[in-house]
Each structure stands twice: as C-alpha cells, then as structure tokens.
Amino acid sequence: MDDIEIITLDAKADYKRVADLMHRASDYVAMETGKANNPGFVHSALTDSPPNCGPDDIFLRGLERPDGTLAGFAGSIRHFPEQGHWYMGLLILDPNVRRQGLGYTAAKHVINEVRADGAPCIRIAVLDVNKGARTFWDKLGFEHERTVRADPKGDGHKRHVLKLNLEEE
Numbered sequence: 001m002d003d004i005e006i007i008t009l010d011a012k013a014d015y016k017r018v019a020d021l022m023h024r025a026s027d028y029v030a031m032e033t034g035k036a037n038n039p040g041f042v043h044s045a046l047t048d049s050p051p052n053c054g055p056d057d058i059f060l061r062g063l064e065r066p067d068g069t070l071a072g073f074a075g076s077i078r079h080f081p082e083q084g085h086w087y088m089g090l091l092i093l094d095p096n097v098r099r100q101g102l103g104y105t106a107a108k109h110v111i112n113e114v115r116a117d118g119a120p121c122i123r124i125a126v127l128d129v130n131k132g133a134r135t136f137w138d139k140l141g142f143e144h145e146r147t148v149r150a151d152p153k154g155d156g157h158k159r160h161v162l163k164l165n166l167e168e169e
Contacts, residue, residue, distance in 0.1 A: 004071050004102065006109050009060040011046035017062065018042055021070040024094050031129060033155065045073070045090050050080050059113065063093075063106055071097045074106045078117065086114045086122040107140055111164065120167045128158040137162050 009018065019042045022029050026036035033041050049058050057079050063072035072093040080087040088110055093103055114122045124142065126133045142162035150158045 003066050004097075004105075005064050006106065007062050007064045009046075009062045009073070011058075011060060014060070014062065015042065015046060017068070017070050018046060018073055021073055021094060022092065024096075025092050027095065028092055028130075031127065032157070045075055045092075048089070049077050053077055053079050059110075061106065061109065063102060070094070072102055072106055074110050076110050076114070076122070078119070081123070084119055086117070086119045088122060088124040091124075103136060104140070107136075111140075111166075115166050121163050121165050123161055123163045125159040125161050128160060134160065134162075140164065 019039065022042050022045075023037065029038050029041055030036040035041075046060060047058070049055075057077055059076045059078065061074040061076075062070045063074075065071050072091070074091045075089045077087045077089060079085065088107075091103060091106055091110075093106075111122060123145065124137060125148065126137060128147075142164045145161045145163040148159045148161060150156050
C-alpha cells in the first residue's frame, strides 16, 4: 500500500475514475442504494452538500494507484451539521484492498485535515446493516451519538451517527 497516494479529486474531472471505483465496489453501492450500478450515487457522492455549505466546503480525496486508478475515495463536508463541525459522507474502498490498512490511512488523513481546520469533531453515519464499518469506526475512537430510523420514503436504511471528539485529544 506504500505506492498509493492520497490526492484531491475534482468532481467533474475525476467523475469517471470515481465511477470506475464504485463499479468495482458495487457490493457497497448495492447495500447503500439497492442497485450495484448506480450513476446517481456516484454523482451525489461527488456533489451533494447541505444547503448551508458551499463548494469550498466539499472535500474529495482519492486513493490513487501508480496506474491512475482509484483504490479508494473519501468525501467529507465542512460546516455540517453546524458551523465548524465536519461530516464524512463516504469512505469506500476497492474490495481488492480492503482489510489491508488503507481505510485506516484514509480515515486518519481526513481526521488530520479536520483537526488542522480546528474543528471540534467529525461525524459519520454508518448503515445499520454494515456491521464491519461500525467496528472499523469504533476502533478509530468514534462513539455512538444517535440512531436515525429508516425512512420508508428514502432508502429504507437505519443509520448510526458516530462522532469523534477532537477537543479531548
């Protein structure tokens, strides 16, 4: 994994590379959306943000291999759910690199960016059905903040909002 570099992505210029990654990670995309191939999910991962956040508050990171393909993607948003706080919208890895420490490396990179910004905390919402992700975030020190019930008009998933306090470190 030493040959993988964390880079800044551009939503428009890097759309195809992120779509390729999400195609390879279709198991997660299917779990999240119900469809393994979902261009709408790719678009939302790259561009969606709450109304109070602008384009400068969206941070897209790619885990780039030497051949230019992405082994992973991390998307985060500054000033959500409130001013100064951060939210990680997605950390997704190619199935071929899972359980090799790359997720930890990517998460720590984002956490360090958040810490450098002076934020008091970062949150992530984990799908209830994604038990492995819950264990991963727990090991990084995230704590359960609340559970959001499944919205029958939405994707039907219950989510656990986890929070990592950075002021206590």
